[in-house]
Amino acid sequence: MIAVLAGCAGKGKVVNASPMSGGGSMISIQAVKHSFSPNDIHVDKPGLLAIEVRNVSGSEHNFTLKDTRGKVLKSMDIRPAGSIIINVELPDPGVYRFYCNKSFHASLGMKGQIVVGR
Numbered sequence: 001m002i003a004v005l006a007g008c009a010g011k012g013k014v015v016n017a018s019p020m021s022g023g024g025s026m027i028s029i030q031a032v033k034h035s036f037s038p039n040d041i042h043v044d045k046p047g048l049l050a051i052e053v054r055n056v057s058g059s060e061h062n063f064t065l066k067d068t069r070g071k072v073l074k075s076m077d078i079r080p081a082g083s084i085i086i087n088v089e090l091p092d093p094g095v096y097r098f099y100c101n102k103s104f105h106a107s108l109g110m111k112g113q114i115v116v117g118r
Contacts, residue, residue: 017043017114024048029112031061031078034105036098039112046091046116054083061110062101068094075101093118 015038017025024047030037031053043049053063055078064075065088073096076084090096099111 014038014040014042017041017049019044020048020050024050026050026052028052028054029063031055031057031063031100031110033057034100034108034110036063036100036110036112041112041114043090043114043116045118046093047089049088049090049114051086051088052083053078053086055080060102061105063098064101065096065098065114067096068092070097090114090116092116 015027017027020026025043027041027049029041029051051063055061058080060080061078062075063078063084063086065073065086067073074086074088076086078084093116096114096116097111098114099106
């Protein structure tokens with residue numbers, strides 16, 4: 001079960017992912033009009049990250065996550081008022097970027113980053 005964390009965190013605010021009892025971390029993100037909230041997430045160390053993305057807008061969005069080298073790790077569409085859960089292994093410290101791949105959404109601000117520590 002994914003706990004709802006930081007759902008009301010503002011854009012630009014750094015939010016730490018919460019540790020899970022079996023190892024790894026979890027975070028909840030909202031997809032709103034043309035942004036993700038939160039959009040600056042920090043994870044203590046490499047490992048499994050469970051990401052719940054809830055689309056609270058009336059239009060379809062997408063969550064695309066790239067690794068530290070720019071290769072797409074996951075890409076999933078999210079219907080209006082829907083949600084998805086993505087379990088992803090983040091094997092290396094560094095910055096993993098995410099964005100909505102729908103036309104112009106990323107350029108309008110629908111993007112963010114997950115910073116993984118050592």
